[in-house]
Amino acid sequence: MLEQTAANRPTLEAVAARAGVSRATASRVVNGGAGVRQPLVDKVRAAVDELGYVPNHAARSLVTRRHGAVAVVIAEPEFRVFSDPFFAQQLRGISRELTSNDIQLVLLWVENESDHERIARYLAGGHVDGAIAFSLHGDGRLPALITGSKVPTVLGGRPGAEASPALPYVDCDNRGGAREAVRHLVSLGRRTIAHIAGPSDQTSALDRIAGYHDVLVDPDPELLREGHFTEESGARAMAELLDRRPDVDGVFVASDLMALGALRVLHERGRRVPRDVAVVGFDDMETVVRASDPALTTVRQDVEGLGRLSVKLLLKLLNRPAGHVPASVIMPTTLIRRASA
Amino acid sequence: MLEQTAANRPTLEAVAARAGVSRATASRVVNGGAGVRQPLVDKVRAAVDELGYVPNHAARSLVTRRHGAVAVVIAEPEFRVFSDPFFAQQLRGISRELTSNDIQLVLLWVENESDHERIARYLAGGHVDGAIAFSLHGDGRLPALITGSKVPTVLGGRPGAEASPALPYVDCDNRGGAREAVRHLVSLGRRTIAHIAGPSDQTSALDRIAGYHDVLVDPDPELLREGHFTEESGARAMAELLDRRPDVDGVFVASDLMALGALRVLHERGRRVPRDVAVVGFDDMETVVRASDPALTTVRQDVEGLGRLSVKLLLKLLNRPAGHVPASVIMPTTLIRRASA
Known part of the structure; x- marks a missing residue:
């Protein structure tokens, strides 16, 4: 791509003209492509590449969301994922928040240690814009593999010492x-x-x-x-x-x-x-x-809320300039008194 | 790619030499890339492209599995997926069979109608080698969208009249x-x-x-x-x-x-x-x-077995020449007599 100053930067109008679509359509594609037919999406993306279009700060977020998909990695085997309501509730929050941003949730879980590398390969393979990983275990290699995959990732739960401190997380107190x-x-x-x-x-x-x-x-x-x-x-x-x-x-x-x-x-x-x-x-x-x-x-603890929050944090991470990691968030807890104590 | 006769087809040895790796490594990459470091995978794939290498019939399967991932689409909302043990059991069979083939399972579910197009976009986006879709509802647009995405797909459950008859399925009697x-x-x-x-x-x-x-x-x-x-x-x-x-x-x-x-x-x-x-x-x-x-x-009905079977059928579909659709499979059921009748 050519060096460009603000003055000679190609505009969204230029992209629309090159792609033969309206400015509104070009904007929608740059903003994630929701509701635009695939051939038009392809044309606009080709025009973006050809012109070396760099969106302004407000629009930059959209370019970082080119796959429109986020991976959720639960470091637990299937029998736990589908029997402990904790996971369903966290996924409910994540799913609702991703859906309201028109982002596809793809769920991966970890049956055993030998799955770790395959999951890291999938994450690194350019299939998702980001990942949310939770229920990590300190003795596993997954945190390191996730960090190594370079996919922007938010953790559900405070990471152990072995995980990269650069990964932001959500947790309850x-x-x-x-x-x-x-x-x-x-x-x-x-x-x-x-x-x-x-x-x-x-x-x-x-x-x-x-x-x-x-x-x-x-x-x-x-x-x-x-x-x-x-x-x-x-x-x-x-x-x-x-x-x-x-x-x-x-x-x-x-x-x-x-x-x-x-x-x-x-x-x-x-x-x-x-x-x-x-x-x-x-x-x-x-x-x-x-x-x-x-x-x-x-x-x-507000498990569904933690799920929603992890998505919000991931979107922040995707939309920030590289190297800027948003702050982790700790949610408060409340004692609910019933009959057992 | 050049027209090639059997005599002048590039061999796996030639691919290995061009990529600077051993024949064994080249073979592993052509067979899915399990256990091979990403830089070597990239080199071998580049050599395959440059030479126009066409694997022989036995190896062709591997080229069709380039992403090493299969999407499982459950046409039910999250609250059903995570509360009805039927889905967990079917996923157990699918997960075990995919894992034993070193293929990553990515799970997608359908919260509401507006998710259909996004799921179809994900499927068509080149992120998975195939899909298994189950619990489809006849009134939804999902079967048509899945067919339209051109991703090789096996259905869990007999399709309704509106789904393409070309999609093979597994079902119980x-x-x-x-x-x-x-x-x-x-x-x-x-x-x-x-x-x-x-x-x-x-x-x-x-x-x-x-x-x-x-x-x-x-x-x-x-x-x-x-x-x-x-x-x-x-x-x-x-x-x-x-x-x-x-x-x-x-x-x-x-x-x-x-x-x-x-x-x-x-x-x-x-x-x-x-x-x-x-x-x-x-x-x-x-x-x-x-x-x-x-x-x-x-x-x-053997729900876990149906899950495993759906993966086997998908692998058959991926490994067959285009246009050859393997036969659907119906599993028998058994009456189990206990106290209620």
Whole structure:
């Protein structure tokens, strides 16, 4: 492309004339091409290339969105993606926000480690304008591969140390929410407060553990059990807790789904909730909370809102000059008091 | 590209030499590029283009799989995709089969009519080698748009009349399975047998209705109610049935999820199953059947197997000479007798 000054820059009018379309059509194509027939889109894009048209700042965003598609990568296997309502809710927010911008969502998930390179190849292959990756695990190679693919990416959830610090992210205040949950159990007079945590290779789990430790200095390590954010792992952790510390009278569980499993085991073992053991969850997933008996006290995070926010952040990233990374966003959490604590 | 006879065709060796790589590497790239670093992939592909290399018949398949990605289009909104286990199970089969062929699955779903054109643009945009589309609705424009996108496509489910007959499909024997279900109710001595059908814009629903009519000639139209394959719509249809034909003593329900809703209403209205009303479902979805009380008699279809089969059929389609469409496949169904009928 020739060096150009502002004075001799080709205009959108020139592009329209070269392509043989109206200025409005040329503008729509430069703005993403929505509603324009493919042959016209091709003609306008060819004219843009031939003339070396550089859109002004306001229009530049559109050129960066040439594929009209964004990849959403969930670093979890299919059985988790389609059984944990957390993912559906996050995808609902992402899907709605992308659709309202006429951008196609393409979903990819990770069945096992051997998928990582193929996903990175797809991302690097020029099929999408950007990516949103969530539920990353610290021990995987995916964060590095995503960074290496050079596709503008926003993370759902604070990245671990191994991910590039240049990737912006959206997250909820995991640590603050956990603190509030544990403080609530303390305020109820509970003395032996356990924590059923998520997997220790995820920052959301680590941050909730940190919040637990912020309130309870030096608790018995037996009171901290690790699950995998599944109902079954919550049940298993609760059973272990009751075996090792039968005097437990409060449990902060790092997800509603795990709390459901914990409540089931407490019921089976004849412990009354909240009288014998008070239980606080995390997430406030409607479908899960509806199934809980008694109604679950939990830390609410706006999962759909986080999904929407991740898209907004990605669009900012795509529309900023190279090297300018928008600031990450942390959403607040709220304790929702119901019957279980 | 020059006209070439077999004698002067460039060989794979020539491609390797031009690209400066080993024959093995060139072969791997021509076979999809798995495990080869991107710079080498680019070099080999450039050499293929420069020399006009035409792979032999055995290798031709690989050239048609240049993106290493297949789109799966589910013509349902997100809330259905992530709440009905049918989709998770079909995706499990598709995902496993694609992964074992080192092909990336990219999932797209359809929130509303306005998404159709964007999806067609994505498919036509050269981002995927093929597509698998399922849960199509006859009244939508999607089948025509998919055909128009020229991307090799396999359908999950028999297409309606408006879709191109050239698209191969996989399906289960919906009509035969329905016949077996209704015959079973007849064999139990049931006289007033109703059918809760799926939406009449889907061939799977229509074929099951046809099977019902194969066995019961000219039943009271009040006995045929339409649902939407959701639990809630099954409950609503059952309530209507009991209001209009309180003498109903057998119901064939076109999906397990709808049967779950129907069982709930029968229980609420004090009807004993199977004594007062015998119920047969369709699908044999493990998670749904586990939640049913009494255990659900149902028509089993191998949904995961159908998913795998759709990938195999697509790979056949990609590897055949243009114009050769492989035959569609119908999988058999099996009646699984449990307590509800």
